[in-house]
Amino acid sequence: MLPLLRTRVPGPLSRVLARQLRQHECWNTTFVSPDWPIFWERARGSNVWDADGNRFLDLTAAFGVASVGHSNPRVTTAARRQLGKLAHAMGDVHPNELKVRLANELSALTFGRWLAKSEIRNPKSKILFSNSGSEAVEAALKTAMLATGKPGVIAFTGTYHGLTYGALDATAWNYFRAPFHPQLPGFTVHVAPTESAVRAAFEQSKRGIGAVIVEPVLGRGGVVVPPPEFLPMLRRVCNEHGALLIADEIFTGFCRTGRWFAVEHWGVVPDLICVGKAMSNGFPIAACIGRSDVMDAWPESTGEALHTSTHLGNPLGCAMALAAIGEMKRLKLDDRTRRLQDRLPGRGLGFMKGVKLPDAAVCHRVVQRLLRRGIIALGGSERGNVLTLTPPLTISEKELRFATEEISCAMR
Template structure:
């Protein structure tokens, strides 16, 4: 058989990709990735082309400087393009990156450091490429270590969109099209120790683990009642169930400790991490388990390779992980995150007293959720379809994020499970001056939208802009 001929278009080079105009970028995204996501971004006025990034700042193709208060959903604890991470990668650029027939010293060093900074007796690490993969591995370890199948998880939780992680994610919107999912999942309310214990009793001898986020990220930055995590661990011990802490967003200093569960001196049986571990440069995920759990699962030669990852533990990713831990430790960024977060939350709570549109402020350290009241803008009904109206009413957080970006050059975004909440997860290197600027800018928006008129005007402008760009594309 002959070769299949290539399509007529020329292959795009790196140089050409860098030089693309915003219009070309949007066209390619519409035609080759996800056209409806472009529509949503444009509807909310969040589409930009950024051409440079450093620390807490990014610059668009018009030369405007923005402060990044989103931090890639908690992946940029050290900010953009941190020089020490880049310099560390240069040191290992000649080493083998992928070589499965030997033991990699960089990988073992990172595993050793994780055993030092994680709580209690956590010891054995498995490396992968993302938070979802870390969760998948943790769920598998729990099942093989206990010989049980059931997993308890929380309503509103988000653990990833791969099949196992999705099965223990607590929002039906992401699950309903992909059934049947992994069976024997049990959903309980977040923060309710009594419903959790009931589920453990009802599950009898089939519950392998309870997986929990110390702070629910995508649910809208939801913090549990004080003492809840400690009670969770006590219940897991009582009913011989493993506790899995999903610290993909909360880990590596985000909430004021290396890991959020350390605030209550809780030691889970398995702890998942990712995002910030790569220093904002490399994709890397991991879970770490105590010796007993690990050996029950994979502690024999015939079982030690039942769960593997081709790119997991590669030299470049683990070097970024080593450098990230070194920078956080050297600069005390995890401790400073608590101080800055307390200051930030206090400032935001002052605004809450004066502006009813600001419904709630919550979080710990530099993981903060700002929830806005739902709005109804009758004037928009004249210009949009019913589906678009529903989107606009649901995505109040997105509209606020749009104004922060377009008027004040501040980057934020809404949370997946509650779009009326914008998340604030800036680099841990954010300054008090930058925090003050955020609060001042948000107050100006709240004043402008006291009767929602400013938001209506901005939204209609974005709607028409979106429709015009769609026709042009």
Template sequence: MTSLTDRKNAAISRGVGMTTQVYADRAENAEIWDKEGNRYIDFAAGIAVVNTGHRHPKVIAAVKAQLDRFTHTCHQVVPYENYVHLAERLNAIVPGDFAKKTIFVTTGAEAVENAVKIARAATGRQAVVAFGGGFHGRTFMGMALTGKVVPYKVGFGAMPADVFHAPFPIELHGVTVEQSLSALKKLFAADVDPARVAAIIIEPVQGEGGFYPVPTAFMKALREVCDQHGILLIADEVQTGFARTGKLFAMEHHGVAPDLTTMAKSLAGGFPLAAVTGRAEIMDAPGPGGLGGTYGGNPLGIAAAHAVLDVIAEENLCERANQLGNRLKQRLAAIREKAPEIVDIRGPGFMNAVEFNDVRTNLPSAEFANKVRLLALEKGLILLTCGVHGNVIRFLAPITIQDEVFAEALDTIEASILEARG
């Protein structure tokens, strides 16, 4: 009998990479069961998509209710009230004490693409600045903005023009806030006139890049640079949004309001929905028909998103994220005393990571990180690696994870790290 893996290899492009060979059959909150009945604790959450857990009862109920009414009209043809209402809710909660407007699309990459379109239309400028190690999607503009070549850019030819990169401040890797700001200043002097820059885009916590939080001093300075030169600041909150960092949005940690915010992933708790929210006058820059998409703001995703926002508030998931993250970081700190491969433990709220170096060379060790991931998988725990060097494990369990399941996962993490030491 042909295995599922063989069938996958024969039917699906190899470009669709897979972290595991666990074929899901069903899932509930923080647990997944595969086709063979094996149970796994999910510390990936679909890459930060189900912050509210797999199949949260309120999310499922909301989608079922919408399913019984209609599933698609295309809002640009026959609009619907809950789309308008969700835009009103996001306008009220996205950081920034100013009038806002929102558009809905389908994916995080699409949100980023539209944010760039809006910024260019509003400023009349073309250039965009992003940061090394950042990830903004797999579309062509998303790839151009992304600060990592393999696997995201390799083999895909020329990237869109007028995209520039500056180093992201990571003191662990020898790049200070002052050095990043100096590099940005040099970029403006040597490569692109700031008067040509429409926007600077940044993740408040780098996702694929290694879960490095932006220092508050850097974010505040970036806001000043943007204001000085008439540049729009775009916060890519696709992975950081909706309680993951202990705040509804990660920008709240810095007290800095971006001009445009992109969001997706956990916005709709497992249903495809993304959004751009920003200053009303900026959002109105494109003409009618310049924004949108056939599936943008799908009714099922909109219904799910309303339920997600309700669950986050009713279950105090921001507070819960901080509690879980603190417990995880404390446990990792205790493990570090026995595992010198651990060189850093970080992350706000429940957006946490551990970074590994080779103890002999003190260089980043993707091999050790992957060994921990595979050992954990054997023990029934799904983990993800990330980072430009591939030496970081990121922890993205649902914020609704049950205490006893979380405790079990912590034991598995410790056992896997210690076993990886050989």
């Protein structure tokens, strides 16, 4: 369905709610101005309705989460059923069956598929579940420490890996790091994405580099696709130095770029992969998945897990993730996204596109104009000058045509 605006945007109810929120929520969190935000009330497919009854076309999938469409009927049914049975179990003590099923599914989708054609006879992997992408990154960093004994990590300029302290250490954006710099652990070296910079970082490290963490396609950093030799080079250099390659696919995973996982564009198998966002289509659940021999660096539990949390492997999240993955398979969203990728403007892969604009002010203006025309989009990149387009992967061809026309109008 195409947008339908009943009131000006933001409408009166959204404005009242914004004023109230500002009084009660930490004012650093939600940006409030006379033309921002709208308050979402419900959503279906690629459409969002706000508190004032306006209908919008969502070109963000709400931060890349709603890949199989908002309120996807099969995911919703799975969630309802599970909610009626069991909303919470004892994650690392007395868990629920769905955690087993999801772990099997994630293993099969990643290392199972990747290593099926290799010489490894029984390609096994293991999972560490978590509640957010940042925590999945924390789990990967801890795994690398245990598996290699080397604390150093190489990450790349422009990358975003999350904001909890371990993940923030790997995140490159100075904006997020600067206020907390004195508290950051400082195990990460940030380098330019070139072979010589990576090799120099390995050679100069005094404490030893145990991992290289990479976003296969820079997401929040402005949708930047690396040159074809970049990921294979990282794989080679990690092998030479006995370091792990961590693919942060929290944004790019689950068909977003037109492959199940973005590393598949370059045929690279990482040692660890972090996933989240679209995995459940809307429940906060994420995971770090690794080859068994790497994950077995964690000591076997004797009753007290070294890394866990209260909601780990939540059954509602597992039920939604299993249903969402089922939808991606049923609708062949990897193929569909690849087939339709050119219908969205900008650079990028699949339905992860970025339109570079002169500066942040222009980008902000385009985002505001689009909102007033009934389209939800976001700005991205460290400079804030990239219009970022990551719609639900189920977006219709008519909606794609409409979006493209509106974007070119808004940029004029």
